[in-house]
Structure formats: C-alpha cells, structure tokens
Amino acid sequence: MSVIKGARERARVEVTAAIKEEARRQLAAEGAARLSLRAVARELGMASSALYRYFPSRDDLLTALIIDAYDSLGEAAEAALAESANASAAERWTAVCRAVRKWALAHPHEYTLLYGSPVPGYRAPQDTVAPAARVGLALAAVARDAQATGELRSPAAKALPERVRTDAERIAADLGTDLPEPAVAGLTAAWSQLFGLVGFEVFGHFHNVVEARDEFFDHSCAALAHQVGL
C-alpha cells in the first residue's frame, strides 16, 4: 500500500512534511490568520507557486494542520484516560479535562484553529470528523467505565424532553454504549461546556476575573462530572 516507489515519491512525502512542519511553526508563532503560503515557501527556499503542487490552496494546508491538531489533542486526552485507568471515575473525568486544558494552553493557536472561529468560507471536510471526535470519545469512555463499575448515578433530576432523549439514544448508539439517556445528554452538554471553560481561559475572557486558574478549573470540572452523573 504505502510502499515507496522511487526518488520522486520519496521527495514528495519529504517536501510535503517540510511544508507542514514550517506551516505548523508559523501557526504556533503567529496564528492561523498570519500564516502565509508565500512566507512558508520563502522559508523553505522555494517559489510560492511550487507549494500548490502539494496543497491546492491555503485552506487545504490549514485543513491538514487542523487534522494534525485534532489528533494531537485527542492523543493527549486518550493518554490521560489510559494513565488514570485505576483511579475513580470522578478523578478520571478531571484527568481528561485537565489534559485538554493543558494541551490548549500549550498550543493556543492550534486550539484557536480547532475551537475558535471557523475560517471564512469553511466546510468541515469529512477527514476531520474522526480526529475531532476523539476528545468526546475519551470523555464518553470515562462514563462508560464508570457505568461498568457502578460509579454512575443513574437518574437525572429532571425528566428529559422527548426529542433530547431521541438524540441521546442515537448518540449512545454512535458511541457504541448503552449509557442511560440522561447521562448521554449531560455528557454532551459537559463536553461543550468544557470547551467553554478552556476557551474563555485561552481567549483571555478570564483576564482580571479568575486568577486561580488551576484551582478554578478543577473545581468547575467537578461540577461537570456531577452533570454527567459521576
């Protein structure tokens, strides 16, 4: 399948990798808005027009970086999940959330690319959906394992609206679990709310508001866990 056939093909993968590497450097340094194909080409010592042999447009280059970033973040979340295998469900939840926050603070521009403003005329290509789902799947895994060990509180306080229950059933099926619908609904909400917490911190909305960021985050995570039923 991926057998390297000749000098040409070998060169192609190397140049492609070099372009992505330099682009990632510029992304981390200046942000997506300031990432320019011409600057990448300049830094690589090639003509800007030559880049278009490898990426048909700037958006395609960005998409490649997006996928890599989703995978990097997903990997961090999954690592936290694996490392906390022996901890309590609540602790595992916090561990995964912490991993997401830590990654976001370490890669603010990549985080912005993933969860900030969608690029102007953007369409999420199909290739991004699987990597994008990894964080959600890691959070769901915590709930699934908690259910297996009896750590999951079953009923939520309020009754679930009918259509929310329908969504929850479908999501549970997509997740391949038989989590109770209230837990799935809470999980989905907590998933988005986690990125509210992280986003506010990365984007500076907590400036002059929250100073004890670490402690505040952990404390808020506990509330999210409670919402899921952990």
Place this chain on the structure above:
Amino acid sequence: MSVIKGARERARVEVTAAIKEEARRQLAAEGAARLSLRAVARELGMASSALYRYFPSRDDLLTALIIDAYDSLGEAAEAALAESANASAAERWTAVCRAVRKWALAHPHEYTLLYGSPVPGYRAPQDTVAPAARVGLALAAVARDAQATGELRSPAAKALPERVRTDAERIAADLGTDLPEPAVAGLTAAWSQLFGLVGFEVFGHFHNVVEARDEFFDHSCAALAHQVGL
C-alpha cells in the same frame, strides 16, 4: 458636551456612522475576515485612504464593531432579565441564557467576533471591558435577586479551594453583591460554560450530534442554573 459646532463636525459624525454601518453590513454578510476597508470605501464611493481619517486602522474599526456588538448582546440579555422580573429564579436564568443564544444565532458573525478567535495581534482595549461585562452582570443579577427572595441554595457540595474563594470574594465585590462564594464560583463557571454551549452550536460542532437544539439548550441551562445554586 456633545454640541455640534459646525458643518465639519456634523459631517464627521455622519461619515463615521456611515462607515460603521457599511462595515457592520459586510461583517454580518461575510464575517470579520472578509471585511475590507477598501470594500467599505468602495461601497461608500470614497477613496480608501480617506477612511483613515476616521479609523486609524482596520483593527480600530473592528474594535468599534466589537463594542457595538457587546452592547447589542448585553442589551438583549438585560431585556430578558427585565421582562422576566416576575418569574422564578430558575426561569429567569433560562430566559437570560436563551436571549444570549437567540442573539448569537441571529448574529453569528458578530458572535464570532466577540467569542471566537481573538484577532491576530489583538489587545483588548479598555473601552470593551464594560460592554463585555453586561451579560455576566445580567446573569449575576438573577443570582442576586434569587438570594433576596430566598431562592438561592446556599452551600455547594464540595468545599471551595482557598484561592478560588479569594477570587470569588473579589468578584462578588466587583459585582457589588454579597453572594456566597460558592455561588459566585458556580456563576463564573456557568457564565463560561454558557458560551461553550452557544459557541458549539454557532460554530457547528453540534452538527450531526445534537438535532433538538432548542430543547437540548434549555435542558442544559437548567444544569447550569443548578450549578449556580438556583
């Protein structure tokens, strides 16, 4: 103070308003990334260089739009607060949250400008902080009124970390309330998490995940209210 002195000054405020109006039009139509000074000037029938007599840079124009957008959103939230004056605390909370979501869905590009990626080399000017605080203040008002009517559950489940308590005290002072620290901490978290929910919807992260958006949002808001103590 704001007496119009002559034809020149009168023309200045009119042209300034016309620029902002056309810029807002382009922002709503195409998003901040596609907003161009030259296009605004073109549409207004003036030379692009003349725009710089009114806004020293593109970022300054955007900042003006940001302030207006914060005020528009804040106004929506405060209107919901006022209109629900006779409702229960939980209902008022949901009403304010709903107003935020409704505004965001009606003005996605403005919402993106406020809560999406900060613009490239951005510094939040001092003029934005007061308008930006209005939503948070509206949410806090719900909690304050609930405390007055005894609708606020006082103690949170878990003990507040010391430094979080310190933050909460300061925030309560800034808010001019004597809300209990756990409520303030929950309020701050819920504030950011609200924008997690709204942001995921506006930015399309709920695509193929949550279909019953209205019901899901209301249900999730109730969980946020619970987190505050309502």
Place this chain on the structure above:
DNA sequence: CGAAAAGCAAGAGCGGTGCTCTCGTTGTTG
C-alpha cells in the same frame, strides 16, 4: 533503449489587501 507522458520548480502576472505620503481643497478660527 528511446520516446512519450507525467510530475515538478520557477517566474511573471492578476487582482486584491492594509497602509503611507503627498498634494490640492475646504471649512474653521484668530
């Protein structure tokens, strides 16, 4: 093996951007 085909790098060029500077005009003010 040699010719045709395909992949590739480079340059020139198009239309667009933010922004600056100069210059002539026009309203304001001492």
Place this chain on the structure above:
DNA sequence: CAACAACGAGAGCACCGCTCTTGCTTTTCG
C-alpha cells in the same frame, strides 16, 4: 482676511492567494 487644521483623492509600497506558461527531470511504456 489670512493662517491653520481637517479633509478627499491619487499614487505607491509591500504583501497576499492564486493561475498560467515555460523549461527540466523523472517515470512509464512501446
């Protein structure tokens, strides 16, 4: 009325994404 400050317009700079053409090199196939 004269000096001054604000203003509009135009030219121009450096940058951008992207396209097209021109040669060159590698691969492929008769």
